[in-house]
Amino acid sequence: VNIKYTGVCNSDYHAWKGDWAFKPILPLVLGHEGAGVVVAKGENVTNFEIGDHAGVKWVNSTCQSCSFCEEAHESSCPNQKNSGYTVQGTYQQYAVANAVQAAHLPKDVDLAKAAPLLCAGLTVYKALKNANIRAGDWVTIIGAGGGLGTLAVQYARAMGYKILAIDGTNKKDHVLSKGADEFIDFNAVSDIPEEVLKVTEGGPHAVINVSNSVKAYHDAVKYVRPTGTVVLVGLPKGGATLSTDIVSHVLRAINVKGSVVGNRADTREAIEFFRRGKVESQVKIVGLSEAPEVFKLMEKGEILGRYVLDTTK
Numbered sequence: 001v002n003i004k005y006t007g008v009c010n011s012d013y014h015a016w017k018g019d020w021a022f023k024p025i026l027p028l029v030l031g032h033e034g035a036g037v038v039v040a041k042g043e044n045v046t047n048f049e050i051g052d053h054a055g056v057k058w059v060n061s062t063c064q065s066c067s068f069c070e071e072a073h074e075s076s077c078p079n080q081k082n083s084g085y086t087v088q089g090t091y092q093q094y095a096v097a098n099a100v101q102a103a104h105l106p107k108d109v110d111l112a113k114a115a116p117l118l119c120a121g122l123t124v125y126k127a128l129k130n131a132n133i134r135a136g137d138w139v140t141i142i143g144a145g146g147g148l149g150t151l152a153v154q155y156a157r158a159m160g161y162k163i164l165a166i167d168g169t170n171k172k173d174h175v176l177s178k179g180a181d182e183f184i185d186f187n188a189v190s191d192i193p194e195e196v197l198k199v200t201e202g203g204p205h206a207v208i209n210v211s212n213s214v215k216a217y218h219d220a221v222k223y224v225r226p227t228g229t230v231v232l233v234g235l236p237k238g239g240a241t242l243s244t245d246i247v248s249h250v251l252r253a254i255n256v257k258g259s260v261v262g263n264r265a266d267t268r269e270a271i272e273f274f275r276r277g278k279v280e281s282q283v284k285i286v287g288l289s290e291a292p293e294v295f296k297l298m299e300k301g302e303i304l305g306r307y308v309l310d311t312t313k
């Protein structure tokens with residue numbers, strides 16, 4: 001795939017730092033939100049033609065024969081390869097993906113805006129599905145102003161949920177403009193569980209944490225509504241653990257569930273929400289050579305939405 005644009009995900013930052021227990025290959029080209037044009041294909045590939053638009057995502061290839069692949073849990077395939085982690089990624093002009101896992105991008109979808117859907121959009125859409133809630137229920141999105149969070153707010157709005165967004169002071173206007181009903185500033189509020197319980201009148205039916213904050217996870221298991229679900233998406237650096245008060249956990253019958261990207265059907269559905277205009281993809285386009293500057297902004301928590309790299313610059 002001739003990659004035209006590639007999104008900058010916080011997971012790329014973790015890969016660069018090497019701060020998870022699961023280590024990337026070295027040397028490594030980062031990137032797993034690559035959108036571009038098919039320029040070559042293997043002789044057995046029948047589902048793509050030269051000139052088609054394609055996305056290269058985190059799940060670069062899977063074995064298609066394990067029990068996880070069999071049941072469409074492809075992102076749990078033990079034989080999967082991951083773009084920008086265990087195979088070379090998309091921070092370059094030409095990248096390779098297995099044709100089964102490459103995403104089909106409709107020609108009427110802007111490639112720069114499509115890039116963040118391939119990880120951020122897909123991941124939050126799947127996390128919301130995994131939350132197993134109904135239209136009208138409360139969902140709290142932690143880290144709502146970042147790359148995953150901005151899209152999470154919009155998918156949640158499109159799916160009919162009431163949204164309580166949590167992020168820093170500098171993200172408030174941005175997050176409310178994307179459709180959040182309520183906002184809590186984690187810098188300004190000292191007792192977050194108390195405030196969340198008040199705003200949602202007894203706790204949200206689901207919580208999606210897309211921040212790296214370990215404290216936010218501990219808060220979430222305290223304030224989620226009885227019978228509700230905390231979906232773990234954000235990946236703090238290695239060694240972080242989550243503890244929970246067992247008696248309270250059992251008596252409130254709460255669920256705590258990890259969620260990692262999504263399968264091919266989730267990918268198609270997430271792209272379709274965007275194509276139909278139900279979610280926007282707000283991107284800031286800079287050159288590939290500016291990736292180090294983007295990581296600095298990410299470190300400081302200053303990014304609103306997603307930065308996308310133009311691979312020609």
Ligand code: NAD
Pocket residue numbers: 008009010011012014119120123142143144145146147148149166167168171186210211212213216232233234235236259260261298301303305
């Ligand atoms: P990002 O840097 O764009 O956004 C993170 C946001 O969290 C920022 O807006 C930041 O201000 C906010 N934040 C930090 N501390 C907070 C706190 N205590 N309370 C509320 N908000 C807080 O990052 P991103 O690209 O959106 O990625 C987010 C996380 O998701 C990373 O850990 C990344 O590795 C992970 N991720 C997981 C999956 C998956 O499949 N599970 C997929 C992609 C990314």
Ligand code: ZN
Pocket residue numbers: 009010011012032058119120
């Ligand atoms: Zn990602």
